[in-house]
Amino acid sequence: MIENSNNSDIQAGDQHSNHAEHDKSAPEKQQTIHSDDDGHDHNATDTDSGWKSHWQLLLAIIILVAMLVLEFGFEFVPPFPANLIIFSAAYLLAGYNVLYMAYRKAKRFDFFNEFFLMSVATIGAFVIGSYSEGVAVMAFYSVGEWFQDAAVNRAKRSIQALLDIRPDKVAVQRDGGFVVVDPKEVKPEEIIQIKPGEKVALDGELLSEKASFNTAALTGESKPDTKNKGEQIYAGMINLNTVSEIKVTSLFQDSKLSKILEMVQDATSRKSQTQLFISRFAKIYTPIVFALALAVCFIPFFFVDPYVFNVWFYRALVFLVISCPCALVVSIPLGYFGGIGLASRNGILFKGSNFLDVMTEINVVVMDKTGTLTEGIFKVQDIKSKEIPQEELLKYAAAIESQSTHPIGLAVVEHAGKDSIKGIEISNVEEISGHGLKGTIAGKEVLAGNTKLMKKFGIEYPAEIDAIVYTIVVLSLDKKYAGHITIADKIKEDALQAIKDLHELKIQTVMLSGDKQTVVDEVARNLGIDNAYGDLLPEGKVEKVTALKNEGKKIAFVGDGVNDAPVVALADAGIAMGGLGSDATIETADIVIQNDQPSKIVTSIKIGKLTKKIVWQNIILAMVVKVIVLALGAGGVATLWEAVIADVGVSLLAILNAVRIQRLKI
Structure with a gap:
């Protein structure tokens, strides 16, 4: 069984806190141990001691089955104390670990836990002479615990094996x-x-x-x-x-992979609100169960005649066995491990299981434009020239833009080709901030920039240029308009489908950008985005997101995680797009999409919803079955056999339900 891990003190409520420091050395591949505060070690590989305990459990079950065959098949029961010795040996083989854990916790005055609960129930069965039932409860409980440990270890191994693929040489x-x-x-x-x-x-x-x-x-x-x-x-x-x-x-x-691996390992220790609730619930639930069991045993003394202690004590033991919260304690974190692993296999890194829950509540996705919905790579779309050939206009533009490091200038140079400007004389180049470039090429004064540059130098240009949606570079030669080059940032291939899928999930889409409003409007129109705002500085983006939050919206912001850090911190979930190449994005965002696909935003939401659905299926299944069998046990209808079968059965069903997340395709 798993209780709170040593790293679980990271609070899920602080969604944007700094991560705890990790040991940066590479984790051991062959043996990764996750130690719980209850003393359990969930080893990533089978050990000799593990195999030994499995054989002990198998031997205990063989002894139990043999004794039951003798009793019910041949109607032979070994005389006392031989039967007590045989069943006691089987009991210790099956339950030594459980008894030891109950003892360790009792030394710390921790009596309200599943180990102590099972120990009391099974020892109580021996006290009233129900030896076979006492052994059966402990054996089946240990079988369930083995399956649970195996499932948890598998989930943790799948997460580590997914990313810890660095060679040893x-x-x-x-x-x-x-x-x-x-x-x-x-x-x-x-x-x-x-x-x-x-x-x-x-x-x-x-x-x-x-x-x-x-x-x-x-x-x-x-x-x-x-x-x-x-x-x-x-x-x-x-x-x-x-x-x-x-x-x-x-x-x-x-390396980036080391940082990503550390982040995923940290994610398994950051608890969701559901996990925190169940942990708190279990601490209250268990003492209440002990109290109710005592009530079942002793209160009938005042109302039932004749009162038979052994009968009501037996019913109290049944009550204790079925009330064990192991299905909840294990299946819930297992479900979140599975969700984190599934997301990792899809190139999405969650910084904690709490963000899986957050993504299920998102109703507005706010996106940056460049690098999120568009490629972030500018390309020349069109060239218009006046009185000179287009090739000559492009050479002048490439020559002067070669003196700039601006992405737009680089796009012009790339389109022309660096060889096209070899041997051209370039001098007196001056960058005019916010406007463009001025210089002398082959004895001619060249201006290259936006329309504001043309207006600044009193150069007339065609009026239709002002209506062009995309980014333009206007050129003049010796103070006469010579032509213009249209440049655009290509929309990503799956951006349109991503917006459609978000709308199908009833999620509002908003685009915020520092680019000019006409460009932003055109991208929004092509993609079908609900609202788009351009010409925004970082503080303008903060204002827009704040306004949405004031309306009670749950917001995910998708951007590069660096320039938009204030908005990422403000959003309920900050998502970094294409975070593989940037340390800063991994540090800033709550969720990192490792490639550049906007469709992964939808995938992350679906994985969050699927994980939460499976977790709540397990919670409801466990609680309904337990309430029914608790009532039957208190009423004397259910026996210890039925109680342990119900308990282990619910646990195994919950585990299988949680494990299936790891096999699903989104």
Whole structure:
């Protein structure tokens, strides 16, 4: 069974608090132990002691079955005290761990727990001579506990195995050749070699001309990603077809994958409000159950004649067995582990199970434009020239924009090609803030920028330019309008479907952007976004989100997690889009979408809803069955056999229901 883990003191209510410091060394792959405060160790691998305890339990069940066959099949019962000794041996084999845990907790004056409850119930059965039932309760309870531990360990292993895929060895260039070393020994600026089929161990820059990588472990997408020389490569990628060389840019423990793994491990310890409620509920529920069991045993003395102590004591024991809260205590965190693991496999990282709950309540998704709904990569869409050929206009534009680092300028240069401006004389280049560039090219005065630049220098241009929706670069040569270039940021492929899916979920969509209103309106119209606001500074975005929150809306904000940090902190859930390349996004956001797909916003909401649905199915199932059997037990209808079968049965059903999250496809 699982109770509160050592790391559970991280409060789910503080959604935007800093994470606790983690040990940055790589976790052991073969043996990861999650220790609970009740002393249980849930090992990620089977150990000798684990197998030993399984054989002890199996032996106890064999002895129990043999004794029952003798009693009911051959009507032979060993005489006292032989039968007591045999059943006691089986009882200790099956329940030693439970008795030990009850003793440890009792030393701390903690009597209201499932271990103490089961110990009292089974020892009580021995006291009144119900030996076989006492052994059966302990054996079946231990079987249920074994299944629960196995399910929890599997969920934790699936989360760790999903991301902890870094190899133990890497080939690094030293002394004129490549030597195989531990990745922890490799330093930045060293060169490593990755052969086809091998996993990248460290973050770095690709030195080879071109290579293809499988990025599924990081982004949830199995489609090969082709990288060119100079592009960033991350630990966890798998080299597909050619021997590649990579210049390391960060230490092993500082890789993006290490940070992501730490975040996922931390997520399993941050409790949802449902988990916190059940933990508090169990602390109140258990002492109430003990009190009711005592009432069932002794109150009839005053109302029933004749009062037979053994009869009412037996009913109280049944009451204790069925009241065990193990189905709730285990299946609920198991459900959230499954939800976090499912999200991770889909390239979505939740920083805590509390955010799975938060996403089920979202009714407004507020999105940034550039990099969230659009590619964030500007491309030349159209070129219009006057009195000179388009190719010549493009050369002038590329030449002067080559002196700028602005994304729009880079788009012009990329479209023209760097070779097109070789040999062109460029001088006296001046950047006019908020307007554009001025300079001299081949003896001609060149202006390149927005319409405000043209107005500033008194240059007339066609009126229809003011009506152009997209970003434009207007050019003049020797104070005469020469033409303009239209530039646009491409909308992402799945952005339209993402907005449609959000609307199907009855979620309002809002776009906030610092881009000009005409551009924002055009993107919103193409995608069907409900409300769109442009020309916004960061404080303007904060005002818009604050206004929505004042209306009682539950808000998820989707952006880059860095420039929009104030809005991310203000929103109920801050989602970073494409967070793989940025440490800051991983630190700032509550949820990180590792690729650039807006559709993952919908996926994260669906996973949250699915997880909450399964968790509440388990809660309702456990409570309904327990109430029914508690009533039957108090009324003398249910026996200890029926009580333990109901208890273990409910636990197993709840576990199977929770585990199925890990197999679902969203």
